[in-house]
Amino acid sequence: MGLEAVLPDGRVINTGVKTAKGVVGYDLTRLLTGSEGTLAVITKIRLKVIPLSEETITLLVLFKEAGQAGEAVRNIVAEGIIPMTLEFLDSEAVKAVENYKPVGLPEDAAEMLLIEIDGQPQAIQADAEKVSDICAKLNGEIIMAENELARARLWEARRAVSPALYHLNPSKINEDIVVPRNKISEMLKYLRKMSDETGIKIVNFGHAGDGNIHVNLMVDSTKKEEYEKAQKLVKKIFSKTLELGGTISGEHGIGLTKIDYISMEIPPDELALMKKIKNVFDPKNILNPGKIFP
Secondary structure, three states: OEEEEEOOOOOEEEEEOOOOOOOOOOOHHHHHOOOOOOOOEEEEEEOOOOOOOOEEEEEEEEEOOOOHHHHHHHHHHHOOOOOOEEEEEEHHHHHHHHHHOOOOOOOOOOEEEEEEEEEOHHHHHHHHHHHHHHHHHOOOEEEEOOOHHHHHHHHHHHHOHHHHHHHHOOOOEEEEEEOOHHHHHHHHHHHHHHHHHHOOOEEEEEEHHHOEEEEEEOOOOOOHHHHHHHHHHHHHHHHHHHHOOOEOEOOOOOOOOOHHHHHHHOOHHHHHHHHHHHHHHOOOOOOOOOOOOO
């Protein structure tokens, strides 16, 4: 809702409001949020706290064919159901988890969704039934967590993905593209095609409810030829992402690693404007110099 931040010259500013609404002046809170430390140092954050839900239903859905999870996400959203959690793992991610920390997932599953619906018991039961019906029509195998212990076990699989991939290959390239939710299936099919064509293993997981896919290219940075091949593939993946109406980063930001790609998404006029904003906040360029902009 609001921030306290210190400008490069030492002045302290406060942004945002304490009210439910507020549109006085420019939205400096949104501007500073995600500015990657290039405009100010954030020292306080005011958050809106929402109450815990009365009840949560957790479902694990296993699909036999690639693309079905994306179809399920599209159909769930089309029904007007907005789950609290809608997480995705592809077959390679499932295998990596089972090899690293077995939790009982079938390694022949093509894709997996972890779905949580929260709210009032009566309402979420109806939504859970709709979600189950949608997934069943796509031949999904549905497992419902019967208690908190079972729920924790299902989440164990999702939380194990990142360490499992690091264990598999510490020098992987990890991107965080986002596509419209009705394009997830198309994007995943493209990633599989690219993996087959290049011989580079690509492991995908992420926040399907947001269309946010963590794309992991499992390459060894010490092998120059292989790593350069993967870098070229990253650019192709970004091009496809933008073609589908997406963005090249949903969470990680630009920093240093995406500097060469930012102009693929942001046109010259907008980039020039952003640089001018940076100069207004930080004319001496002392905050995270060299980040974001080429």
